[in-house]
Amino acid sequence: MAGRAQIRTNNSALIAMIADEDTVTGFLLAGVGNVDIRRKANYLIVDSKTTVKAIEDAFKEFTSREDIAVVLISQYIANMIRFLVDSYNKPVPAILEIPSKDHPYDPAHDSVLSRVRYLFSAESVASGRR
Amino acid sequence: MENGEESFLVNPEKLDDDDEVLRFLDSLDAYLRLRDSVSSMLRQTKYCTVVMHNTCQYRLASDGDGEEERGEEGEQEEEVHWNCALSGWFELATARHSMGSSRVSSVVLDQKVQPAATTLQVRESVSGSHINAWSSSAKDGICSSEEIELSSMQTTVKDSELRHRGTSSFYDDMKKINSTINLTPTDSDSNIQKERSKMLSVFGTLVSPKLRAAQVSFETALDGIVEIANVQSTLLSSFSRLQQERNDSS
Numbered sequence: 001m002a003g004r005a006q007i008r009t010n011n012s013a014l015i016a017m018i019a020d021e022d023t024v025t026g027f028l029l030a031g032v033g034n035v036d037i038r039r040k041a042n043y044l045i046v047d048s049k050t051t052v053k054a055i056e057d058a059f060k061e062f063t064s065r066e067d068i069a070v071v072l073i074s075q076y077i078a079n080m081i082r083f084l085v086d087s088y089n090k091p092v093p094a095i096l097e098i099p100s101k102d103h104p105y106d107p108a109h110d111s112v113l114s115r116v117r118y119l120f121s122a123e124s125v126a127s128g129r130r
Numbered sequence: 131m132e133n134g135e136e137s138f139l140v141n142p143e144k145l146d147d148d149d150e151v152l153r154f155l156d157s158l159d160a161y162l163r164l165r166d167s168v169s170s171m172l173r174q175t176k177y178c179t180v181v182m183h184n185t186c187q188y189r190l191a192s193d194g195d196g197e198e199e200r201g202e203e204g205e206q207e208e209e210v211h212w213n214c215a216l217s218g219w220f221e222l223a224t225a226r227h228s229m230g231s232s233r234v235s236s237v238v239l240d241q242k243v244q245p246a247a248t249t250l251q252v253r254e255s256v257s258g259s260h261i262n263a264w265s266s267s268a269k270d271g272i273c274s275s276e277e278i279e280l281s282s283m284q285t286t287v288k289d290s291e292l293r294h295r296g297t298s299s300f301y302d303d304m305k306k307i308n309s310t311i312n313l314t315p316t317d318s319d320s321n322i323q324k325e326r327s328k329m330l331s332v333f334g335t336l337v338s339p340k341l342r343a344a345q346v347s348f349e350t351a352l353d354g355i356v357e358i359a360n361v362q363s364t365l366l367s368s369f370s371r372l373q374q375e376r377n378d379s380s
Contacts, residue, residue, distance in 0.1 A: 012249040015352075021235065022219050026348040029329050029341070031247030042246070069250040070359050091366070092252060094359040098168070101219040105169045107162070112362055116158065116369050 013069030016062040016093070017043040018055060018077055020100050027072070042068065046077050056081050068093045076103040078111070086111045147375060154368035160361045168354040170217075218351060221344035228338045247325050250356065 015032045017024050024045050027033075034042045044050075044058040059081055062071045075097040078085045088095055088111075099105035107113050226234040326345060330337050 011251050013252050014246055014249060015355075022222055025234070026218060026222055026344060027352065028332075029345040030348040030352050031325060031329055032352070033244070034246035035244050069252045070355070072355065091363060094362055096355060096359060096362070098355070101223075105165060107165070110165075112161070112366065116154075116365070 012067075013093075014042045014067055016065075016068045016071045017073075018046060018058055018062070019043075019072060019074040019098070020077075020102075021045050021047065022101055023072075023074060023098070046074070052080050056084060059084055063088060063090065063093055063095070065093075070094050070096060072096050072098050074098055074100040074103065075105060075109060076100060079109060082109075082111075086114070147372075150368055150371055150375070154365065154372055157361050157365040157368055161358065161365050164354055164358045164361060168351055168358060218344060218347045221340045221347055225338040225341035225344060228340065229333070233334055234341065247329065248352065 014034050015027070017027055017032070019027075024043050028043070032042070042062070044055070046055060055077060059071070059073070062068050069092060071093050073085070073095065078095075078097045085095060085097075095111070097105070097110055222234065326342070329345065330341060333341060
């Protein structure tokens with residue numbers, strides 16, 4: 001398939017998180033937290049003092065690491081860096097937008113659903129059937 | 131139109147296109163369904179009204195069906211009425227209420243070098259990447275897994291000293307998988323409990339039962355998240371194939 005990125009088999013890939021304190025704490029309880037020898041963690045706790053630049057840097061770092069398979073990002077945080085999230089098109093790591101306790105999941109803002117939504121427009125269906 | 135329909139019936143390429151469309155729609159349906167399930171697992175607010183008069187100041191409004199009940203002992207500092215089980219964030223909030231904000235916060239999170247107790251296995255498959263969730267022991271580096279095929283529901287049980295969370299099991303399927311897996315209950319359960327205790331020990335020696343419940347909720351949500359990641363991979367690969375076919379035909 002043209003343009004398909006090579007997916008490397010990885011037996012111990014990590015889950016990265018960019019979310020609020022409660023969400024990160026919860027998933028750390030589930031055992032996904034990792035701190036490597038360079039003291040780099042696989043999560044970023046976002047609060048009111050976290051800058052958009054820090055979120056962008058964390059997103060770029062997690063999506064470029066080879067040992068990360070999934071990046072969980074709260075949807076309200078993804079909205080802050082929407083351009084970056086929507087322009088991401090690699091298969092691994094997978095980007096999953098998750099709700100937070102204060103911001104329920106909104107399918108209208110989900111990057112995956114917004115990408116496929118146009119397939120359901122009347123115009124695209126009609127053009128496909130010609 | 132009739133000629134178009136006739137060509138549609140006899141043209142095998144059209145049938146392949148429809149297979150791809152069906153695969154895409156199925157994966158989209160699964161994606162939306164799993165999204166809803168995981169959101170519910172993390173936060174189930176429907177029909178619940180919680181009023182907590184404490185430092186947490188956590189308040190949720192129901193959809194109008196919730197009722198407040200006063201305890202027989204009189205008005206207490208904390209009034210809770212549940213019509214559904216606590217999950218995820220609410221259990222965490224309850225644990226914070228009982229243990230204190232300073233004990234259940236990001237400040238206590240350990241910053242020393244530690245490998246993740248739960249890792250993922252990524253392999254390439256026909257429909258995109260496929261992710262299994264499994265855990266590895268930090269002590270002796272033993273990694274083992276039980277592979278659960280998403281389509282066939284067959285399980286391969288290896289000598290498993292450690293916990294494994296399957297990719298295809300979620301809610302309704304969980305019971306079926308548990309019945310087909312022959313695990314040594316004592317060995318796997320004790321290792322699971324050991325891992326869980328290790329995670330909980332970050333928050334102190336004596337922790338609230340709600341914190342343990344929150345841990346289980348987030349573990350279950352993690353299973354759903356792995357499944358969503360797999361469905362998303364299938365969805366995006368079907369979508370890209372459909373897009374390419376559309377571009378080629380235009």
